[in-house]
Structures are given as C-alpha cells and as structure tokens.
Amino acid sequence: MDSSIIIEKSVIILVVFAITMLMAMYSTLAERKVAAWLQDRIGPNRAGKGGILQPLADGLKLFSKEEFEPDTPNRFLFFAGPALAMTTALMTSAVIPWGDKFHLFGRDIILQATDIDVALLYLIGVMSIGVYGIMIGGWASNNKFSLIGAVRAASQMISYEVAMGLSLIALLMMTGTLSLREISMQQAGMNWNVFYQPLSFFIFLICAFAETNRTPFDLAECETELVGGYHTEYSSMKMGFYLFAEYANMFISSTILAVLFFGGYNYPGMSWAVENWGVNLANVIGIIALFIKICGFIFLYMWVRWTIPRFRYDQLMHLGWRILIPLSILNIIITGIVMLRAEIAIYLGF
Template sequence: MDNTILIEKSVIILVVFAITMLMAMYMTLAERKIAAWIQDRIGPNRAGKGGILQPLADGLKLFAKEEYAPDTPNKFLFVLGPTISMTIALITSAVLPWGDKLHLFGRDIILQSADINVGLLYIFAVLSVSVYGIMIGGWASNNKYSLMSAMRAASQMISYEIAMGLSIIALLLMTQTLSLREIALQQNGMNWNIFYQPLGFLIFWICSFAETNRNPFDLAECEQELIGGYHTEYSSMRMGFFLFAEYASMFVSSAILSILYLGAYNYPGMDWAVENWGVNIANVIGMLVLFIKICFFIFVYMWVRWTLPRFRYDQLMNLGWKKLIPLALFNILVTAVVILLLK
C-alpha cells in the first residue's frame, strides 16, 4: 500500500468525522428551532444571529457542569456507557459512500472511508452494539429507573432489529451485493430502490426510529415514567455524550436510509453532468444531493418527534412483532416471487 492512499483515506476519515460532529451539533439547534416552529414559537434566537451560536453555548454549559458520579460499584462501566454510545454512533459512518469518486492530482479518489464487501452487515453489527451503551450506562447507574430504561431499550432494540433485518433481506434479493458502494452505483439514473421496495423502505424507516431511540419509540428515556431513564444519573459531558450520540446516530441512520433507498448521491441527470461538466463537478453536486437527502430525513425525525406522542409499551411490542415482522416477511415473499417471474 502506498502512502498516498493512506493520506487520502485519513483526509476522508477526518472530514467525515468533522462533518458528523458538526451536524450533530447543529441538529440540536435545528431540533429546538423546529420544535419551536411547530409550537408557533420563535425558538432560541439570543446567542448569535438567529441563535446560530446556541450549540456552542450549550456545549460550554455542559463542559462547565460538575461531573458527578453516583455511589456505584461499577465506576468503570459508568464511564464506558457514554463512551460506547458515542464510539458506535461515529464508526458506523466508516463504510458509507459519500460520493462516487473525485479525479484529483491525477488519481481517482473514492469518497468512502472503507469499501468493504460486507458493508451492510458491518452496519447491522455496529447498530446492534449501540444499545450496549445505553444498557451498560443504565446498569452502572445503580438506579432502578435507569435499569428499567436499559431493559426497555434492549428489548425494543431486539424487537425492531428483526424487522429491520428482514426488510433489508428483500433489498439484498434485488441488489445481490452487500457492498454499500455497489448498492449506491446500482441506483444510478433514478433506479432508486425506494421505487422497487416501497414497503421495505417504510419498514426500515420505522425501525430506524426505534434504533435511534427517537420519538415515538423513545421509551428508554421517557421523562414521565423513568425521569430521563438511562441518563438520569449522568451529568456534565458524560450526559452530553449520550445526547450527542443520539444526534450523531440520527445523522448516520439518515445517511444509511438515503444511501440504501433514496439513491445515495445519485440525482437525475448525473450521467449528463459527468459527460459535460466533468467528474469532479458532477460528484460535488452528488455529495450535496446526498447531504440534502440526509437533511430531509433528519427533518422528518424531528417533525415526527414533535407530532406524535410516545407509544405505550404494549403498543410498541405489538407494532414490532405483530405488524412489522409479518409485513417484512410478506415483502420478502413478494420480492422473491417477482424476481423469479422476471428471470
């Protein structure tokens, strides 16, 4: 391996990391703004113009808070909880393709940190580990509410992971590959998977709400019953890491959604742009398009949060096991039959 590829990948990793962090930061502001607009309010507008410095102020506040740890025998696990949450939220982005390729300095730069041929499996593996952050944090807090929240998060994750996996199987039947780069390339020219897998998309979307612990599936952190759930005992930046991880994983799961179903960086007329404007310009536009798709999903995450009430626990389980899983199985069946007939 030559050194150039090392530098190239390092730069990509650094940029992806920075963008994820920056997005997570400003998503907190976006969330508060959207919440305000939906409730006919203005929202934070004092820190900087239109509240643009609000995330910095929030971050500063969190850093300045006293770091308090409860009297627990699991001090190590107590710190490990937020660490896992944050790490998992960030390393998912390693296999995501942010664009096709750029032609710079006489070489093709593939805009992806790592193009592994089991990218989709990797994402699934990482996503299912993400609940351990909540579980360990809730366990180590030595608090009954936190423990209940951890149990809820775990059982919720198990229930929805199945439906999510099944909805992906139908997608795999079509794409015949696990590599995210190839899935993205296959969707060139409005061949977006959402047109072939609308039901699978819907199931995957609903499950990603549950995976990121967002409303209406945020039973793990409901204030009314569990006084904050797994982060009840956390303060200062440890708490900040939990909150930050939630936003980072929202960003990443929006990216996964756009890459798997909404055509990734492809846009109508991309081939034409490559021919007439060159590879670089076409792909920069592609990256922006992907970014817009991601922002759309993030917006919907927030929009849903400020519209729907939280599900009751039995409703959550009923929806997961009795509705989504049969639907996903039905989807696999239909996809398989159609593929067989078209052969």
C-alpha cells in the first residue's frame, strides 16, 4: 500500500479523535451553561474566563478522586464496562465524511477515515453493540439498582433501534446507497433529505435521544428510583468515562443527524464558492458549516433535557413500539408509493 495514504489516514483518525474528545469535553461545560441560562442562573464561571477551564478542572478532579470498587466477583467486567462504553462511542466516527475532497500537495485528500460500501449499516451495527458497556458495567457492579438501570437501558435501546432502523429504510429507498459520502454528495445545493423525509427525520431524532440515554428517555439513571442507575457503584475516572461516553455519543449522533438529513458539509452556494474561491477554501467553509449544524443539534439535546420531564417507563415502551414503529412503516409505504407513482398510474390506467 502507498505509505502516503497510511500517513494521511492516520492524521485524519488522530484529528477526528482529538476533535471528538474536545467536543465531548466542552459539551459538559455547554450543558451546564445552557442549564443555567434556561433556569436564569449564571452557571460555572470561576475556572478561567467565563468558566472556560471548567472541563479541565473537572477532569483533574475525577482523576484525583479515590478509586473505590464494590465487592464484586467480576472485577474484570467491572473495569471493562466503562472502557467498552467509550470504545463504541468513538468507533462511529470512522465512517463520517467531515468534508469534501481537498486538493493539497498535488493529490486529492478525502476527509473521511474510511469510505466503506456499507457505512450506514456500520453505524447501526455500532449503535446496537453500544449497549454492552452499560449492561456489563451494571451487572458487574453487583448491585440491584445498577442491574435494574442496565436492564432498563438495554430494553430501551433494543426497542428504539427497531424504529430507528425502519426510519432509515425510508431514507435508504430514496438515496439508493449506503455510503455516507454518496449520501452527502447527493444533498448538494439545498437538496437536504430533511425536506424530502421529514417524518423519517423526526423518528430518527426521537430514537437518537433514546439511544444516547438522554432526557426525556434517561430512565436508566433515574435518580429518584435508582440512585444513579448503572453507574451507581462507579467512582473517579471510571464514572467519568461513562459520562464522557454519553457526551461523545451525543456529539456523534448529532453528526449523523447533520450528515444524513441536513446535508452534511453542504451549504447554500457551495458550487459558487468552489468556482470563485477554489476547492480548498470552499471545503473549509463546508467543515465550518457541518460543525455549526452539529452544535445546533447538541444545543437541541440540551434544550430538550432542561425543558421536558422524564417519561414513565410504560409510556416509553408505548411510544417506541405502538407509535414510532407503525409510523415508520407507514413512512416506508408512503415513500414507496411516491417513488413508484408513475408505474402505479400506468398500472391503474390513468
């Protein structure tokens, strides 16, 4: 293999990893600031200017806390839980196209770690194994509250994965490809999928909230009933890993929403910018546009968290199985009819 490709991909992977970590770090600060703003408070403002160093201080605090572990016969699994949660949170970013082609040093550079044929299925696959970290950690804690939290998280994720997959099928029928890069390229101009598949977008958005265990679906860590849910027994940086994985998940699912439904790196007037300002500058603006979309979704996550109260458990299951799944099947049927309207008209003799 060409050694320059290996260098290029390694650099991209490192940068994506660093950016995911940075975004997850500052999401914790943003969450507290947004909460403060919505509740008419000031929020953290002591560490650094306006609280800008707060995430670093939090990290330092978590590292220096005492490492406490419960009396569990499954010590290895107790440690594997947070590590698995973090790994699956970071794995998804491999297939996301962060920008179009750059033209640097006489060669085209694609801002994507890997462009596989089945990228969309890969996303679903990684999301479906994401529950292992929570389940294993909750079970290995040897605590009833943790176990109930883990079982709740697992059943919730399994239920909402069905609706999520079905909502993506309608999108898939329209795009005709599973490659995220091609899906991004099809949305050039203002042909964003959200205008063609609004129902699919809403179902996917609700399922993304459930998959990341965010309010209103955070039954897994329901304080009033379960102390802390699956991470009750965790302390110091192990708990930090669980919380960090949640924020990394939030960043990644915001990215997926932006790429699948909101045009990815496309912005209005991109072809004009390519002609007048050159490929590279237009792409830099594209990356900025993608990150603005991502930050918008992260803000939406926080906005919902501090506005809507938690669901009851039977309401959660009712919403998943009786409302979202029939709705997404209906969406598939409607999409099929619209796509085949010409053939259907001929068949009916219009």
